[in-house]
Amino acid sequence: MNFNKVGASITIAAFMFFLVSFANAQNPWTAPAADAAVVNAVKSDDASIVAGKAIYTKSCKMCHGEKGDSKAGAPSNFTSKEFKAQSDGAIYFKINKGFGKMPAYKTKIAADNDRWNIVNYLRTL
Ligand code: HEC
The missing domain is CATH 1.20.5 (Single alpha-helices involved in coiled-coils or other helix-helix interfaces)
Structure with missing residues (x-):
């Protein structure tokens, strides 16, 4: 050469x-199209939402707040129209991957189902 x-x-x-x-x-x-298209592996029933809430309270609330709105410190607002318009796959991707001050949880929360439970819980905010 x-x-x-x-x-x-x-x-x-x-x-x-x-x-x-x-x-x-x-x-x-934004989540890549292939990740955004991933289908939620866990049905959103009471058990899943309760499990997701428990993890959220332990690991996410300190930055995102009880209500998941932007008043707690992190700029994201889980109650906003823009957030709700995202697919489950896109939200799951962001939780796995992290960004800036948002930690990556793919290995911190080891079970895939637990991270889907959180997605199901965020949908209720
Ligand atoms: C140390 C503080 C911190 C913790 C803990 C944290 N986050 Fe975040 N999160 C952030 C910040 C800051 C952003 C915004 C990142 C950016 O856009 O710059 C964010 C963004 C997000 C987004 C993207 C929101 C959107 O508008 O698309 C999701 C989803 C999310 N967090 C979920 C979670 C979940 C679930 C947990 C717990 C398992 C968690 N976060 C824990 C700080 C945190």
């Missing part, structure tokens, strides 16, 4: 890195 090719590869790599960082910096962040 001659110098020009190396230079060009570095330029392209730097440019792609810039594009990716830019996409990641968007707020509110």
Whole structure:
């Protein structure tokens, strides 16, 4: 590989890195279509909502507040029209992945069903 090719590869790599960082910096962040299309694996019944609420109270309430509105510190508002318009898959993706000050819970809350229970609970706020 001659110098020009190396230079060009570095330029392209730097440019792609810039594009990716830019996409990641968007707020509110959006779930990729494939993730947003994932179907909720847990039926939203009383047991699921009660289980989701227990986890929410322990792990999420300190930032998102009792009501899940934006008054508690975190800017997100689970009671808003915009939030409710998102698919279960999109919300699940955000809980798994985290963003900025929002922690990633994919491994912190190990069972997939528990994270779906939280999605079901957030729907009730
Ligand atoms: C340390 C504080 C903190 C904790 C704890 C936390 N979050 Fe968040 N969360 C945030 C912040 C800050 C954002 C907004 C991120 C952004 O857009 O910059 C957010 C965003 C979100 C969003 C996206 C909202 C939207 O508008 O699409 C969801 C869903 C969410 N949090 C769910 C949860 C759940 C469920 C838990 C508990 C398992 C949790 N969060 C725990 C701080 C927190």
